Amino acid sequence: MKILYLTCIVSGLCFMQHHANAQLLNKVRQKLENAAEQSVNKALGTDKNTSPAPTPSTSSGSRARNKGGAGLVTTPPDVKENLTNAESKYKAGQYGQSRAALQQAMLGVEMEIGQKILKSLPEAISGLKKNAESDQVTSTGWGWAGLTIQRQYTDSNEKELTVTVVNNAALLSAVNLYLSNGGYSQTTGGKQDWKQTKVKGNRAVIEYDENSGYKLTVPVGQSSVLVYEGVNFKDEPELMTAANAVDIAGIKKMLGEK
Amino acid sequence: MKKIFSLLFLSGFTFVAFGQDFNKNLADARTAYAAGNLSNSRFAMEQMLHTLDAAIGKDILKLLPPKMDALAANVKADNTTGTGTNSGLGLYVQLTYGTGAKTATIDIINNSPLITSLNALLALPFVGRGGDGNQKVVKVQGYKAVLSRTENSETKKLDYDLQVPMQNTLVTFKMTEAQEADVLRLANTIPLEKIASMAQ
Numbered sequence: 346m347k348i349l350y351l352t353c354i355v356s357g358l359c360f361m362q363h364h365a366n367a368q369l370l371n372k373v374r375q376k377l378e379n380a381a382e383q384s385v386n387k388a389l390g391t392d393k394n395t396s397p398a399p400t401p402s403t404s405s406g407s408r409a410r411n412k413g414g415a416g417l418v419t420t421p422p423d424v425k426e427n428l429t430n431a432e433s434k435y436k437a438g439q440y441g442q443s444r445a446a447l448q449q450a451m452l453g454v455e456m457e458i459g460q461k462i463l464k465s466l467p468e469a470i471s472g473l474k475k476n477a478e479s480d481q482v483t484s485t486g487w488g489w490a491g492l493t494i495q496r497q498y499t500d501s502n503e504k505e506l507t508v509t510v511v512n513n514a515a516l517l518s519a520v521n522l523y524l525s526n527g528g529y530s531q532t533t534g535g536k537q538d539w540k541q542t543k544v545k546g547n548r549a550v551i552e553y554d555e556n557s558g559y560k561l562t563v564p565v566g567q568s569s570v571l572v573y574e575g576v577n578f579k580d581e582p583e584l585m586t587a588a589n590a591v592d593i594a595g596i597k598k599m600l601g602e603k
Numbered sequence: 604m605k606k607i608f609s610l611l612f613l614s615g616f617t618f619v620a621f622g623q624d625f626n627k628n629l630a631d632a633r634t635a636y637a638a639g640n641l642s643n644s645r646f647a648m649e650q651m652l653h654t655l656d657a658a659i660g661k662d663i664l665k666l667l668p669p670k671m672d673a674l675a676a677n678v679k680a681d682n683t684t685g686t687g688t689n690s691g692l693g694l695y696v697q698l699t700y701g702t703g704a705k706t707a708t709i710d711i712i713n714n715s716p717l718i719t720s721l722n723a724l725l726a727l728p729f730v731g732r733g734g735d736g737n738q739k740v741v742k743v744q745g746y747k748a749v750l751s752r753t754e755n756s757e758t759k760k761l762d763y764d765l766q767v768p769m770q771n772t773l774v775t776f777k778m779t780e781a782q783e784a785d786v787l788r789l790a791n792t793i794p795l796e797k798i799a800s801m802a803q
Contacts, residue, residue, distance in 0.1 A: 424636055424644075432629055435655070440662065441801055444655045447648055454636065454645045461641070601642025 422453035455484035455512075458599060459494045462510060465595050466496050471587040473498035473506050506587055507574040510565070512600055544588045551581065559584045565593060566602020625654045656694040656713070657683055663696050663801055667709055668792045671778075672785070674701035694772075694802055704758075709793060710775040713802050721749055721768040743767055743790045750786070755779075765790050769799040 427450035434443035459482030468475055481495040492512035499505045539552040542561070549563040559575040561584060571593060575584040597603075632647035660683025669676050682697040693713035700707040725740060725747045738751045748767040755762060763786040765776040776790050 425633075428629065428633060428636075431651070435625055440655050440659045441803070444652060444659070447651055447655065450632075451645060451648045451652075454641050454648065458641045458645070599642065601646060 421456040422449040424450045424453040424457075427453065452484055455492045456482055459484065459492060462494050462596055462599050463496060465592055465599070466508060467590050470498050470506055470590045471583065473500050473504060473587075504577040505575070506578075507572075508591060509572045509574070510569060510596060510600075511572065512569045542585070544585070545593050547593060551584075553581075561585075561588055563588075563593065565597050566600065569597075569600050569602055571596065625651055628654070652693075659801055660694055660696045660711075663711060663798055664698060666794050666797055666801075667698050671700045671707040671789050671792070674705065674707050676700050677702070705780040706778070707781075707789065708775075708777040710773075710777075711798060711802060712773045712775075713771060721766055721773070725749065725768070741765075741787065743787065744795050746795055748790075750783070752783070767795060769795065770803050772799055772802040774798060 427446045430446035431443045431450060434440075434446060463480055463482065466475070476497040476499050479495070479497040481493070483495075484492045492510075494510040496508045497505065498508070538554070539550060542549050542551045544561065544563050547563050547565070549561055552560045552562075554560070557574070557576070559573070559578050559581070561573040561575075563571040563573075565571050571591070573584065573588050573591075575587065578584045578587070628647045628650040632644045632651065635641070635644035635647060664681055664683060667676070677699045680699055683695065694711070695713070696709075696711040698709045700709075737753065738749065741748050741750045743765070746767050746769060748765055751764040751766075753762050753764070754760070758780070760780040761782070762779045763777065763781050763783065765786060767774045767776075767790075774793065774795060776786070776793060778786050778789070
């Protein structure tokens, strides 16, 4: 029995000794780590002692926010240069590369068309001023989207008119379906949400939604659509007056539509 | 021998015709652009794209296998189309094999709207693997692909449809009255990488 007690006491002492050693080792390791961290911080100039100015903490994993920069340089593709490139690649039998150059040339032309159309739009419509910063000309030069030109007019408050011209639009077929098929129901629950109308002699579809406001879609020629979206317009006549301020015939001509 | 000469003559004639179209439209595009007539310039470029797509399609056809096992390619019925951007569709190439009930078809479509949904299928591990076992994701020459199977209700034989999306190009290989192993083996004879580099 005595031997058993003795063994327990010795084991206990050994365990305490081991625990104390582990604690000591941990402390030493912690000190070494701190020293290493400080020297790295000094080298990087991020030492808390040397740079007391408060800096945004990134320890939580949040990323730094960009606060400046001039953005990208606007460089629409050079049409002439790309056409020359497309020609030489075609002659060399490199059709894929020729096509890539041609797509760039088309992109360049479409951007120019878009800028011309933006210039043709009024500076103000129905008391709403143009928001030049939101002017958009986008083109894939290829594919399903085609050319999109967008201009926003706003009273800097809640009233807003967005004019969008979309070329080569899949949207066109949907609108034409509305226009050509008189069988579609025009009322839902006794309320009329959309109907056919005319803007400057062009057949169009006007819609109203409680949340998004008015939407007027005018097919322009064979492959383009002009869309007006009016938010917080008083009534339908007010939107129609605004729509009439746009030179639809001019846009049609610039897009080469008949 | 006569046939070979006729074919060579026809190919040469087609190339010259393509070349004439391309050069004429290039001249039109340049003239219209210089005159500030942007929409006409754009239209001429669309025609050039059409010509280029057709030329690329012809080159791709040359790469496709002349046979799928016992099924010979229906060379006379091959189909290449370059539609420019007007309808949104770019290059389209089709080659069929066999004339009986058992057939194979290769379709190559550039800028296919299906690509986005197929890529979504391939990216999500839990989608695209139908519980009934009629659809699954496989790999062909390192490319992920969706293999679908349908049973002919009359003959009870299986038809397969293998769709391989590659960047903006979709290659579809269809076989009727086939076995899965044969479909995958024969799909490996289609030079996917070369097609992708030419079509995109």
